[in-house]
Amino acid sequence: MSEPCQTDTAPSRRDFLCALAGCAAAATGACVDPTHTPFFRDHLRELAPDEIARMLRELEAKESARFGKEVTVAMDGPRPGVEFAYALDLTRCVGCRRCVYACVEENNQSRDPEVHWIRVLEMDKEKGVDFAHADAYYDAKEVPRPGHFYVPTACQHCRNAPCVKTCPVGATWQEPDGIVVIDYDWCIGCRCCMSACPYGARHFNWGEPGLPAEELNPKTHYLGNRPRPRGVVEKCTFCIQRVRAGLYPACVEVCPVGARKFGDLNDPAGEIRYILQHKRVFVLKSELATLPRFYYFFGA
Amino acid sequence: MKRTRCARPRRSLAPVLLLGTLAAGACGRHEEVALVLWQEGLPTSSPAAQGFQVPPPPFTAGVFPCTDCHDPEIPVNTRRRDLVTAHTEIRLQHDEEHRWCLDCHDAGNRDMLHLAGGELVPFEESYRLCGQCHGDKYRDWRAGVHGRRTGRWDGEKTYLLCVHCHNSHAPRFQPIEPKPPPTPPRRTP
Numbered sequence: 001m002s003e004p005c006q007t008d009t010a011p012s013r014r015d016f017l018c019a020l021a022g023c024a025a026a027a028t029g030a031c032v033d034p035t036h037t038p039f040f041r042d043h044l045r046e047l048a049p050d051e052i053a054r055m056l057r058e059l060e061a062k063e064s065a066r067f068g069k070e071v072t073v074a075m076d077g078p079r080p081g082v083e084f085a086y087a088l089d090l091t092r093c094v095g096c097r098r099c100v101y102a103c104v105e106e107n108n109q110s111r112d113p114e115v116h117w118i119r120v121l122e123m124d125k126e127k128g129v130d131f132a133h134a135d136a137y138y139d140a141k142e143v144p145r146p147g148h149f150y151v152p153t154a155c156q157h158c159r160n161a162p163c164v165k166t167c168p169v170g171a172t173w174q175e176p177d178g179i180v181v182i183d184y185d186w187c188i189g190c191r192c193c194m195s196a197c198p199y200g201a202r203h204f205n206w207g208e209p210g211l212p213a214e215e216l217n218p219k220t221h222y223l224g225n226r227p228r229p230r231g232v233v234e235k236c237t238f239c240i241q242r243v244r245a246g247l248y249p250a251c252v253e254v255c256p257v258g259a260r261k262f263g264d265l266n267d268p269a270g271e272i273r274y275i276l277q278h279k280r281v282f283v284l285k286s287e288l289a290t291l292p293r294f295y296y297f298f299g300a
Numbered sequence: 301m302k303r304t305r306c307a308r309p310r311r312s313l314a315p316v317l318l319l320g321t322l323a324a325g326a327c328g329r330h331e332e333v334a335l336v337l338w339q340e341g342l343p344t345s346s347p348a349a350q351g352f353q354v355p356p357p358p359f360t361a362g363v364f365p366c367t368d369c370h371d372p373e374i375p376v377n378t379r380r381r382d383l384v385t386a387h388t389e390i391r392l393q394h395d396e397e398h399r400w401c402l403d404c405h406d407a408g409n410r411d412m413l414h415l416a417g418g419e420l421v422p423f424e425e426s427y428r429l430c431g432q433c434h435g436d437k438y439r440d441w442r443a444g445v446h447g448r449r450t451g452r453w454d455g456e457k458t459y460l461l462c463v464h465c466h467n468s469h470a471p472r473f474q475p476i477e478p479k480p481p482p483t484p485p486r487r488t489p
Contacts, residue, residue, distance in 0.1 A: 258447040261445060
């Protein structure tokens with residue numbers, strides 16, 4: 001990254017910014033190489049391993065200072081041959097929203113303004129899966145309420161993801177293990193992906209995320225639960241910081257009725273394959289051909 | 301010594317469990333390992349040997365071992381009746397027209413349960429007892445699909461016993477209080 005800016009016939013974005021920053025640095029007399037700052041760096045997937053390592057170190061130092069405790073920012077890559085998938089048992093879910101809040105705590109969502117990656121929809125048994133009459137704001141003393149069933153939704157990690165296709169800057173993509181991720185430092189906040197997503201799974205940080213230091217989960221992943229800046233989009237990452245370390249996502253572990261199942265689609269002995277082989281399975285809005293990795297099934 | 305066996309899972313079985321898990325993972329037949337052990341009628345020494353790591357059963361404080369109160373010297377009253385002197389808090393709502401205590405609890409060994417065929421099973425293997433009637437759930441549970449599992453998707457998992465979620469005397473799930481709803485979006489005036 002320390003080589004001088006190249007000049008060729010079609011200057012890239014980086015060359016342009018590099019030259020611009022060079023002028024600014026010369027003007028102010030600063031002797032910092034501006035191409036090392038997050039704003040001027042290359043796309044994440046074009047960075048060399050040492051550049052990524054330095055970026056993570058700087059990020060850890062910055063977040064640790066900001067929150068007054070040690071924050072780690074990992075960048076564990078996908079495991080070869082692993083393809084994640086998720087399954088949710090609609091005959092078990094009682095709509096208790098434990099998953100919603102476990103997710104918030106694990107993934108450092110903003111408490112105020114409120115950001116929830118999981119939305120639990122209450123539906124009428126008489127109407128079936130019907131988004132037009134679903135209610136995400138049901139306020140009940142006890143659940144499940146008679147005559148209703150519950151459909152929790154979050155990012156469906158589509159194989160043919162409209163959000164990825166629509167992002168104008170390539171800030172979101174699907175990893176080889178199937179997780180659709182966002183580089184919060186590359187996102188420009190245009191929210192095209194939000195309008196493209198048929199599941200309402202993406203959420204925008206309209207204000208500065210309010211995250212008390214004592215509630216911060218300090219074990220973070222660059223593409224997952226690290227604290228986000230204002231003006232970027234975020235969503236479920238299957239708890240990338242947990243699943244790439246071999247653990248179950250937080251929502252799976254907290255579900256009191258065991259409705260949430262997670263595993264490797266390529267493992268013939270795994271629970272996901274068992275469900276696909278033995279249960280009645282469907283995906284949301286299959287007519288859109290988004291090919292979700294998130295399956296709903298009837299366990300009973 | 302039976303008592304010790306029921307009260308806490310044997311520590312020394314941990315390596316067996318690990319080997320079992322590894323073997324199951326290697327041949328990709330977690331479920332069948334358990335099945336083979338079961339079908340051959342081998343003495344199933346512990347859930348771990350069957351491929352399931354389970355936490356200890358959720359006994360109410362002070363009720364186990366049962367022989368603390370049920371003195372083996374005193375003859376057992378095997379007459380079906382309403383309990384008035386002890387266990388009055390138990391309200392059987394589990395096929396109560398056809399079942400009662402000694403269908404599952406063993407009269408000869410009060411610290412054990414028994415299967416329909418008479419085989420004694422410790423409380424930590426109660427899933428075998430439940431599986432006699434609820435075979436479909438038992439099959440799904442063994443595959444990790446019915447019930448909650450924690451641990452690693454790529455390795456060691458902790459299963460919960462049926463009775464960790466279902467009260468064996470009244471197994472229907474009771475309604476629970478939900479966490480607060482999200483704040484609805486504000487309308488701009």
